[in-house]
Amino acid sequence: MTREEALQNHVEYWLAELADDKSPEATWFDDLSEDDIAFTLECLPFDKRMQVWQVVPPSRRGAVLVELHDEQRRSLLKAAPPDSLLQWLGRTDAEDLLELMDDLPSQLGRTVLKRLDQEEREQLQAALSYSDDQIGRWLSFNVITVQSDTSGRLFRKALRDTGVPELTDVIVLVDEQGRYQGALSLDAAMKVPTSLALIQFVDPELTPLNPAVSLHEGASAIHSSGYAMLPVVDENGTVLGRFTAHDALDVVVEEQERQMMHLGGGGLEEEDLFSPIRRAVPKRSVWLGVNLLTALLAAWVIGRFEATLEQWVALAVMMPVVASMGGIAGSQTLALAIRGLATGQLGAANVHSLMRKELIVGLVNAVLWAVVVGLVASWWYGSYVLMGVIAFAMLVNLIAAALAGVAVPWGLSRMNIDPALAGSVILTTVTDVVGFFAFLGTATLVLSFMA
Amino acid sequence: MTREEALQNHVEYWLAELADDKSPEATWFDDLSEDDIAFTLECLPFDKRMQVWQVVPPSRRGAVLVELHDEQRRSLLKAAPPDSLLQWLGRTDAEDLLELMDDLPSQLGRTVLKRLDQEEREQLQAALSYSDDQIGRWLSFNVITVQSDTSGRLFRKALRDTGVPELTDVIVLVDEQGRYQGALSLDAAMKVPTSLALIQFVDPELTPLNPAVSLHEGASAIHSSGYAMLPVVDENGTVLGRFTAHDALDVVVEEQERQMMHLGGGGLEEEDLFSPIRRAVPKRSVWLGVNLLTALLAAWVIGRFEATLEQWVALAVMMPVVASMGGIAGSQTLALAIRGLATGQLGAANVHSLMRKELIVGLVNAVLWAVVVGLVASWWYGSYVLMGVIAFAMLVNLIAAALAGVAVPWGLSRMNIDPALAGSVILTTVTDVVGFFAFLGTATLVLSFMA
Numbered sequence: 001m002t003r004e005e006a007l008q009n010h011v012e013y014w015l016a017e018l019a020d021d022k023s024p025e026a027t028w029f030d031d032l033s034e035d036d037i038a039f040t041l042e043c044l045p046f047d048k049r050m051q052v053w054q055v056v057p058p059s060r061r062g063a064v065l066v067e068l069h070d071e072q073r074r075s076l077l078k079a080a081p082p083d084s085l086l087q088w089l090g091r092t093d094a095e096d097l098l099e100l101m102d103d104l105p106s107q108l109g110r111t112v113l114k115r116l117d118q119e120e121r122e123q124l125q126a127a128l129s130y131s132d133d134q135i136g137r138w139l140s141f142n143v144i145t146v147q148s149d150t151s152g153r154l155f156r157k158a159l160r161d162t163g164v165p166e167l168t169d170v171i172v173l174v175d176e177q178g179r180y181q182g183a184l185s186l187d188a189a190m191k192v193p194t195s196l197a198l199i200q201f202v203d204p205e206l207t208p209l210n211p212a213v214s215l216h217e218g219a220s221a222i223h224s225s226g227y228a229m230l231p232v233v234d235e236n237g238t239v240l241g242r243f244t245a246h247d248a249l250d251v252v253v254e255e256q257e258r259q260m261m262h263l264g265g266g267g268l269e270e271e272d273l274f275s276p277i278r279r280a281v282p283k284r285s286v287w288l289g290v291n292l293l294t295a296l297l298a299a300w301v302i303g304r305f306e307a308t309l310e311q312w313v314a315l316a317v318m319m320p321v322v323a324s325m326g327g328i329a330g331s332q333t334l335a336l337a338i339r340g341l342a343t344g345q346l347g348a349a350n351v352h353s354l355m356r357k358e359l360i361v362g363l364v365n366a367v368l369w370a371v372v373v374g375l376v377a378s379w380w381y382g383s384y385v386l387m388g389v390i391a392f393a394m395l396v397n398l399i400a401a402a403l404a405g406v407a408v409p410w411g412l413s414r415m416n417i418d419p420a421l422a423g424s425v426i427l428t429t430v431t432d433v434v435g436f437f438a439f440l441g442t443a444t445l446v447l448s449f450m451a
Numbered sequence: 452m453t454r455e456e457a458l459q460n461h462v463e464y465w466l467a468e469l470a471d472d473k474s475p476e477a478t479w480f481d482d483l484s485e486d487d488i489a490f491t492l493e494c495l496p497f498d499k500r501m502q503v504w505q506v507v508p509p510s511r512r513g514a515v516l517v518e519l520h521d522e523q524r525r526s527l528l529k530a531a532p533p534d535s536l537l538q539w540l541g542r543t544d545a546e547d548l549l550e551l552m553d554d555l556p557s558q559l560g561r562t563v564l565k566r567l568d569q570e571e572r573e574q575l576q577a578a579l580s581y582s583d584d585q586i587g588r589w590l591s592f593n594v595i596t597v598q599s600d601t602s603g604r605l606f607r608k609a610l611r612d613t614g615v616p617e618l619t620d621v622i623v624l625v626d627e628q629g630r631y632q633g634a635l636s637l638d639a640a641m642k643v644p645t646s647l648a649l650i651q652f653v654d655p656e657l658t659p660l661n662p663a664v665s666l667h668e669g670a671s672a673i674h675s676s677g678y679a680m681l682p683v684v685d686e687n688g689t690v691l692g693r694f695t696a697h698d699a700l701d702v703v704v705e706e707q708e709r710q711m712m713h714l715g716g717g718g719l720e721e722e723d724l725f726s727p728i729r730r731a732v733p734k735r736s737v738w739l740g741v742n743l744l745t746a747l748l749a750a751w752v753i754g755r756f757e758a759t760l761e762q763w764v765a766l767a768v769m770m771p772v773v774a775s776m777g778g779i780a781g782s783q784t785l786a787l788a789i790r791g792l793a794t795g796q797l798g799a800a801n802v803h804s805l806m807r808k809e810l811i812v813g814l815v816n817a818v819l820w821a822v823v824v825g826l827v828a829s830w831w832y833g834s835y836v837l838m839g840v841i842a843f844a845m846l847v848n849l850i851a852a853a854l855a856g857v858a859v860p861w862g863l864s865r866m867n868i869d870p871a872l873a874g875s876v877i878l879t880t881v882t883d884v885v886g887f888f889a890f891l892g893t894a895t896l897v898l899s900f901m902a
Contacts, residue, residue: 003795004794005795005798007795008799011801012798035675043798043800045808163638164620166678167620167679169619169679187617190615217453220453222700244696248700249674250674256710257790259707261787262786263785263871264783268783273796284780291775292824298772306764309760313761316760316770317750317757317760320774321746325742328738328742329739332715334714336722338711339712345455346724347455347456347459348463349460349462350494350724357497357725361728361731364728368736380754420711
């Protein structure tokens with residue numbers, strides 16, 4: 001049984017108890033970690049979540065809040081009486097406070113900051129000066145710094161006293177003023193001869209991260225470094241902390257969850273499985289409204305050909321096929337381009353090559369499926385004219401789909417708009433409009449020649 | 452400039468040189484790592500990639516192959532003369548061979564295995580006995596194992612001699628036969644008093660991974676452990692190796708790339724940005740064919756109402772709006788359900804609660820947008836009857852969308868089919884069919900009453 005399955009069993013038991021009108025009990029959390037409690041809370045329908053939250057021991061609430069997703073955390077914080085918040089945050093350390101700071105009432109934030117000792121407060125304030133998307137905002141503090149002239153023997157002796165925090169395989173060297181001098185692997189530091197200084201064994205390839213770097217870039221730096229952590233050092237040489245492989249994992253897992261929500265269009269990225277109705281409805285409405293505009297555009301195009309449709313009703317039956325095949329073909333190219341942009345492998349150097357290749361692939365598939373759809377249409381309606389018209393429209397639409405499948409995400413990324421989000425709706429608008437126009441327009445022309 | 456941007460500059464320069472009919476040169480790779488070379492090769496159009504590959508120094512080719520994506524690696528291996536393969540693999544170690552083994556001709560695989568020393572060969576063969584989706588297949592070997600009765604003093608002395616591999620923050624204890632006895636953090640091991648045995652300080656919470664566990668599960672175990680690595684131990688207590696935070700990162704990044712391709716439907720997961728036309732066309736055709744069937748189903752539904760469409764052409768114009776709004780609303784619910792299934796937060800315990808919530812959200816949005824679309828239709832066509840018909844059809848379709856948005860991914864996941872892949876096409880088939888049927892069916896009824 002995986003951890004998720006085990007936790008689902010807890011949720012099932014709780015929901016059954018609550019359905020029997022029993023009250024939640026504090027003992028429910030006895031053998032759950034804060035991470036587990038956060039997971040199970042997110043599994044509960046909104047009203048039940050609020051009910052269960054009341055019995056989470058106050059001393060654990062701060063740590064649970066840290067583990068929750070933004071949306072869920074905000075709703076719990078919003079419902080909390082202000083005095084109790086200070087109590088919940090009693091035991092949270094500087095790193096955890098950093099996670100919560102944005103969501104705390106500003107007055108409370110200041111109070112909490114004052115309670116920290118000076119070093120922690122300075123660390124926290126430095127971190128808070130970076131934006132949500134920079135690693136400076138999300139770093140952790142327990143990095144081992146050593147005076148650069150420390151000898152191998154002294155280093156090993158000191159290490160035994162201080163210990164080695166988890167995820168530590170890099171040692172940071174600083175001068176007397178605490179400024180960054182270089183770094184070397186824990187392995188290399190362990191092997192420095194007794195009386196030589198660590199600075200002589202600095203690894204020039206081990207480059208620290210700048211705190212202003214984006215989360216995505218930080219994660220990929222960790223990924224290609226091979227280390228469990230990299231020091232984070234600002235322009236003045238101050239060692240602000242470290243960014244670890246676990247931070248990188250958090251970044252990628254969050255990206256992944258956000259990306260799954262892109263399937264549902266815009267505005268949903270942070271939606272909670274059980275967000276309250278009054279929050280869920282407006283979020284979804286905006287995207288439905290955007291889609292309505294594109295759908296009405298397609299309807300307007302069809303409306304231009306009412307006379308043709310009245311003459312030949314088979315066109316109305318077959319037109320969604322043309323639009324839909326274009327949409328699917330375009331999505332295939334779109335997916336490839338979006339992945340290429342995300343990995344950084346699609347750039348100005350090769351975007352034309354990609355377009356050329358997709359055009360050829362699109363053309364081959366267009367010919368193939370134009371023939372198939374043409375045959376189906378002529379079989380259904382016994383009309384060679386319909387066969388020709390639909391085959392031609394398919395050809396046009398699948399070629400348009402291939403071009404738009406590269407051009408739309410490329411253009412969006414040039415404008416710094418996430419192509420994964422807006423790409424799909426723009427692409428299908430293109431394939432709908434081109435599909436309906438090519439099909440009904442060609443039919444209109446053919447009918448006028450035949451008349 | 453990020454690493455990706457710097458590498459794109461290389462690609463740009465190479466493509467310009469090749470366009471001038473110059474030959475690629477081995478010096479192009481002088482300041483690139485194997486990882487970088489793999490990245491740039493994947494950026495090149497297929498024929499150019501083959502051309503550039505010819506000048507990658509043979510001694511580096513094994514390591515480059517390891518870094519490539521499966522599809523790209525296979526195409527390069529396929530084109531390679533068999534004798535040269537053995538030369539390329541000359542310097543690759545057991546871990547890297549593990550990555551390549553599946554793609555090597557079986558005869559060559561056996562030859563390569565024979566060249567390893569016995570310990571490495573046994574490790575490799577144990578790993579090869581697990582499937583592609585199990586961590587046993589992808590583990591790494593450099594884990595520190597220590598006799599469980601080793602004293603603190605001896606451990607620290609030995610550590611200095613052997614060194615600490617990257618990503619090591621856990622020490623594994625074994626008995627004389629090499630069987631797993633427990634594990635403790637490197638930190639705890641460093642602090643074990645001089646004459647006490649390490650076994651006394653074993654961390655009972657540090658549970659090893661079973662090699663049969665799935666990659667996804669392994670990654671999430673690392674994620675929640677807080678360590679840079681976990682030992683991998685089979686049922687007999689044999690320590691097979693370790694699974695690291697970097698392995699977890701690889702798993703999540705690969706999942707993420709695969710997931711991006713789901714936007715393009717089935718069969719594309721592994722497609723290369725520049726796969727050759729003859730490979731790309733068949734892959735895409737299959738999915739286009741599946742979609743054609745669903746599109747023809749929708750067309751067939753419309754075809755049942757030809758008489759109604761002939762009577763009232765406005766229906767043909769407005770029908771895509773009903774279908775499309777249903778598709779979008781359904782996708783929003785679908786995205787939420789797919790993410791819930793992926794994180795493990797949606798299960799048997801709360802799927803009914805989710806359906807209830809989505810139904811309410813769907814209902815509110817259905818009423819809202821039914822009114823808006825009804826008003827637009829009556830404004831375009833000046834018909835209150837059309838307004839009523841389209842509003843009713845929207846209501847029906849958005850409710851169907853909310854139900855299908857939960858039921859379809861839930862059902863697919865019960866059948867062990869990835870809902871992210873097939874969910875979208877099934878859902879839009881439902882919303883197309885229900886949308887067309889509700890709209891045209893209601894119109895037919897209304898017309899027959901009015902006649």
